[in-house]
Amino acid sequence: MQDAATQYRNKLMSATEAAALVRDGDTVVVPTGVGEPPALLAALSARRHELRGVAVSQILPLRRFDYLDPATREHVRHDAYFFGGATRAGGQEGWVDFIPAYFSELPMLIDRGLSPADVVFSMASPMDEHGYFALSLAPDYTMAAVRRARAVVLEVNPNVPFANGDCHVHVSQVAALVESADELFEVGLPAIGAVQEAIGQYVADMIDDGATLQIGYGGIPDAVVMQLKHKHDLGIHTEMIGDGILSLVEAGAVTNRRKTFMPGKMVATFALGSRRLYRFLHRNPMLEMHPVEFTNDPYIAARNDKLCAINATLQIDLLGQCGSESLGPQPYSGTGGQVDFVRAANRSRDGKAFIVLPSTAKANSISRIVPTLTPGTHVTTSKNDINYVVTEYGVAQLRGKTAKQRAEALIGIAHPDFRGELRQAARQLQLL
Numbered sequence: 001m002q003d004a005a006t007q008y009r010n011k012l013m014s015a016t017e018a019a020a021l022v023r024d025g026d027t028v029v030v031p032t033g034v035g036e037p038p039a040l041l042a043a044l045s046a047r048r049h050e051l052r053g054v055a056v057s058q059i060l061p062l063r064r065f066d067y068l069d070p071a072t073r074e075h076v077r078h079d080a081y082f083f084g085g086a087t088r089a090g091g092q093e094g095w096v097d098f099i100p101a102y103f104s105e106l107p108m109l110i111d112r113g114l115s116p117a118d119v120v121f122s123m124a125s126p127m128d129e130h131g132y133f134a135l136s137l138a139p140d141y142t143m144a145a146v147r148r149a150r151a152v153v154l155e156v157n158p159n160v161p162f163a164n165g166d167c168h169v170h171v172s173q174v175a176a177l178v179e180s181a182d183e184l185f186e187v188g189l190p191a192i193g194a195v196q197e198a199i200g201q202y203v204a205d206m207i208d209d210g211a212t213l214q215i216g217y218g219g220i221p222d223a224v225v226m227q228l229k230h231k232h233d234l235g236i237h238t239e240m241i242g243d244g245i246l247s248l249v250e251a252g253a254v255t256n257r258r259k260t261f262m263p264g265k266m267v268a269t270f271a272l273g274s275r276r277l278y279r280f281l282h283r284n285p286m287l288e289m290h291p292v293e294f295t296n297d298p299y300i301a302a303r304n305d306k307l308c309a310i311n312a313t314l315q316i317d318l319l320g321q322c323g324s325e326s327l328g329p330q331p332y333s334g335t336g337g338q339v340d341f342v343r344a345a346n347r348s349r350d351g352k353a354f355i356v357l358p359s360t361a362k363a364n365s366i367s368r369i370v371p372t373l374t375p376g377t378h379v380t381t382s383k384n385d386i387n388y389v390v391t392e393y394g395v396a397q398l399r400g401k402t403a404k405q406r407a408e409a410l411i412g413i414a415h416p417d418f419r420g421e422l423r424q425a426a427r428q429l430q431l432l
Contacts, residue, residue, distance in 0.1 A: 004131030007171045018176040019043035021151045024051055027079070027116035029145035030058040031123070032270040033187075034278075035138030037155030039180045040121045041065045048076040057099065057115070059140065059334070060084040060272075062185050070095040081106060081141070082334030091331040100378075103239065103337035104296035107144030117145035123184075124154040124169065125162040131171045136163030136281055136289050137184075138270035143167065143291040151175040159184050161281035165267075165288030187272050189222050189243055195358045196223035198392035203310060203354050204228050206388070206395070210258035212304040214238040214341045215245060216311035217272070220356040224310050228253055235259035237304050239295055239337040241268035241287075246277050249286075256286065261303035269295040296340035302347035309341035309353045313380065314361075317373045318407040318422070318431055320386035320398045322355055329376025342385045346399070352388060355381060359391040359415040367418035369410050371425035389413065407431035 002010070018040060022028060028044065030036050036058065044056075045066035052075055056067065059082040067076040068086060073095050080098040083091045090096030101109060109115035122142055124133040133154055135142055146152050146169055153176045154169070171177075192200075200223030207213070207228060212235035215221045225244035228234065229251040236245055236254055245266075248254045256264050269292045271281055281287060294300060301307060313324040314332065325333045345353035357368050369391070373379065387399040389410065396409035407426045411419050426432040 004127065004171050007131070008127055008177060011171070011174055011177045013176055013178065015039040015043035015178045016046070018153045018178050019047055021153060021176060022051065022054060022119055025053045026118040027055045027057055028119045028121055029110070029117045029142060029149070030056055030061070030121050031135065031138035031142040032059040032140050033062055033138060033272045034185045035123050035135065035142065035270065036061060036063065037121050037123045038063060038182065039178055040153060040155050041067070044076065044121070048072050051075050055079045057081055059103070059336070061086040080334065082336050083331055088332060098331055098334065100335060102335055102340055103292050104298070104340040106141035107291055107293040110141060110144040110148055117148040118150050120145045120149045120152045122154055123160050124156050125160040126156055126158055127171060128162060132168040133171070134160070134162040135167050135169060136161050136271070137278070139165070139167035139289050140269045140292045144293070146173060153178070155180055157181060157184070159278065161278050162283055163281045163287065163289045164283065164285065165290045166294065167289040184275065184278055186274050187242070188274070190219040192219050192223045192226065195392045196220050199356050199358070199390050200224040200227045202390050202395050203356065206352060207231065207308050208306060209233055211235070211306040211308045212237050212259050214301070214307065214309040214345070215240070215242070216338065217242070218312045220312050221310045233258045235304065236266040236268070237261070237295065237301055237307065238267070239269050239292065239341070241266070241271050241277070243273040243277050246273065246280055260305045261300070267295055292337070296337045298340055298343040298347055301341060301344035302351065305349040307345045307348035307351040309345040311338040311341065311355060313355050313357050315368050315370055315373060315377065316355065316357065316389060316410065317370050318410055318426055318429070319403055320383040320389070320406050320410070321373055321379050322381040322386065323373050323377035324380035326376070326378040328374040331378070335380055339381055339385060342381050342387070346385065346387060354388045354390055355386060356390045359393055359413065364415065364417070367414055367422065369414040369418070369422065371422065371429055404431055
């Protein structure tokens with residue numbers, strides 16, 4: 001067998017040559033967010049007219065590559081695991097399709113052949129002395145696709161960190177290698193206003209020293225993070241690691257010492273942030289990157305006592321059903337890992353699952369707390385899973401409560417301008 005360096009040289013080629021490995025009818029699996037390889041996807045886009053029936057499947061695409069074109073959908077299309085800014089309009093216009101699934105179960109769907117994975121395109125770190133690359137930016141479902149795929153193609157970039165954990169691919173598993181040196185895509189912290197700060201304070205006050213955190217993406221979860229810097233011995237077991245969590249580490253609030261599962265270790269399945277964050281991932285013994293069937297499995301994550309899961313929603317009804325991924329019938333994001341971690345926190349000893357949302361939208365013209373969800377809304381977190389709901393007006397604890405008690409509690413944290421009509425609607429629904 002050839003040594004690793006020889007295999008590397010033999011498999012090195014241009015992005016155009018590597019993209020030629022894609023055949024008609026293939027599904028190309030691409031990692032979440034920053035794990036997407038720009039040179040490979042640009043090369044696939046360039047040859048899209050030669051192909052038919054090719055699909056690209058991914059969570060949270062960040063760039064609008066040329067294959068994202070309704071005019072060439074029959075050649076190369078996007079089948080979303082979760083919509084991002086590059087694909088949301090296509091989803092709402094109907095030329096980008098989507099695959100409903102819990103984030104934690106995507107690897108199982110791939111392993112069982114229920115969701116195809118013929119080719120993998122991924123960013124990767126430089127190869128180490130043992131012949132391994134790290135898919136450190138997003139091992140997520142990609143490691144399952146590596147097991148299943150006919151061809152694994154890596155875009156090797158020196159800016160990709162070599163992280164610890166179950167995120168490594170050996171050169172013998174790879175069909176083609178492409179080199180690039182572009183800076184990685186960076187995502188800054190979202191803007192935080194007075195509403196987000198108020199919600200963040202309510203949640204932060206309920207998080208104890210020694211808790212383990214899962215932080216979702218968005219302004220409100222990051223507002224919570226900003227108000228946790230005075231806490232002690234926090235732990236991290238999450239799907240996304242971003243600059244907010246990094247700021248807690250730098251403030252000394254995160255030590256992972258009191259975690260009851262994998263003490264001393266932060267655990268995540270994808271990274272989304274700044275160059276500073278990506279450098280933090282590099283060979284850091286404090287951090288491990290793992291596939292999503294590990295990080296998001298509710299049974300595994302719940303082995304952390306005091307697990308606090310903080311996730312956002314778009315709309316919630318008076319029973320506690322959350323529509324977190326669509327605006328009525330129009331897709332907006334995706335199921336992702338919200339339910340995974342709500343269920344994990346509910347199972348965790350002294351765990352707390354928070355769903356956070358501003359009380360209103362569109363300049364206070366509509367209430368996000370509604371009698372019934374807008375027709376066609378995709379229900380994300382069910383009424384049976386919901387626990388704490390937080391707006392800028394307070395906290396409603398729903399788990400174990402009756403339907404009438406839930407309605408009363410949710411109306412109590414709605415915007416005052418809408419409480420009267422919510423009460424009237426609740427009476428009509430026999431909820432008050």
